[in-house]
Amino acid sequence: MLLRKANVVDGALALLDDTGLDGLTMRKLGEALGVRAGALYRHFPSKQALLDAMAERIMASVEVTLEPGHWSEQGVALAGRLRHALLRHRDGARVVAGAYTAEAHTVLFGNTSAALLRQAGLPPRQAAWAVAAVSQYVIGHTIEEQARADLVEGGLWSKKMDAFTELSDDVALSAFDADPEERFVYGLQLFLNGIRHELSTTE
Known part of the structure; x- marks a missing residue:
């Protein structure tokens, strides 16, 4: 499966719901998505960059x-x-x-x-x-x-x-x-x- 940014954010939010923020690591996310953690860094250069994308996804659900x-x-x-x-x-x-x-x-x-x-x-x-x-x-x-x-x-x-x-x-x-x-x-x-x-x- 081709790993896309949106898929990574989807997986990160699912892992967040399961483990909480303290349990969210790039390694665990990679395991959940069936890829090595290094593959995630092609889309997000750091965990903070991933968290930013997760925050934006959450904010996208706010009807303005x-x-x-x-x-x-x-x-x-x-x-x-x-x-x-x-x-x-x-x-x-x-x-x-x-x-x-x-x-x-x-x-x-x-x-x-x-x-x-x-x-x-x-x-x-x-x-x-x-x-x-x-x-x-x-x-x-x-x-x-x-x-x-x-x-x-x-x-x-x-x-x-x-x-x-x-x-x-x-x-x-x-x-x-x-x-x-x-x-x-x-x-x-x-x-x-x-x-x-x-x-x-x-x-």
């Missing part, structure tokens, strides 16, 4: 076409779609976090988000910074969410929460043990409130 509506509703939709794209693959958020890739779909997401805030009234510089802040929140939240899922699967989450309960109260515990979706939306609204404040001071 928006329904008509208020900028805040459209922003919530984009952030939610990014989170769900990251959650589709084990450690997907960690892959995207380390990429800083300038590939087409990654750039499209950033440009679409920034244009949304510029149209709402933010100056270009502040719009770009706001997009970076919100994107980093989404990625960071999802990294923690996926780490929690791994702990739950490994039977370690309840033990950690039991140990935490001994040192804290139920209110503090809820910051860790609440529904991830609910906490995500709450945190996102805090960012939106900050952007609304910025808009009120630029009018």
Whole structure:
């Protein structure tokens, strides 16, 4: 079988789902694809180059076409779609976090988000910074969410929460043990409130 770039990325994402990011190596990927690891370097000169391509594939699954509506509703939709794209693959958020890739779909997401805030009234510089802040929140939240899922699967989450309960109260515990979706939306609204404040001071 002729090994193509797309096949390598497909195999890498499948291996990621199976082993997690820490288990993804060029050697293991080569074994999964039935080739020597050296064959992979013909398409990707380094593991980081492969991770960049994986990040771009993940970002390609984020739908950026928006329904008509208020900028805040459209922003919530984009952030939610990014989170769900990251959650589709084990450690997907960690892959995207380390990429800083300038590939087409990654750039499209950033440009679409920034244009949304510029149209709402933010100056270009502040719009770009706001997009970076919100994107980093989404990625960071999802990294923690996926780490929690791994702990739950490994039977370690309840033990950690039991140990935490001994040192804290139920209110503090809820910051860790609440529904991830609910906490995500709450945190996102805090960012939106900050952007609304910025808009009120630029009018």
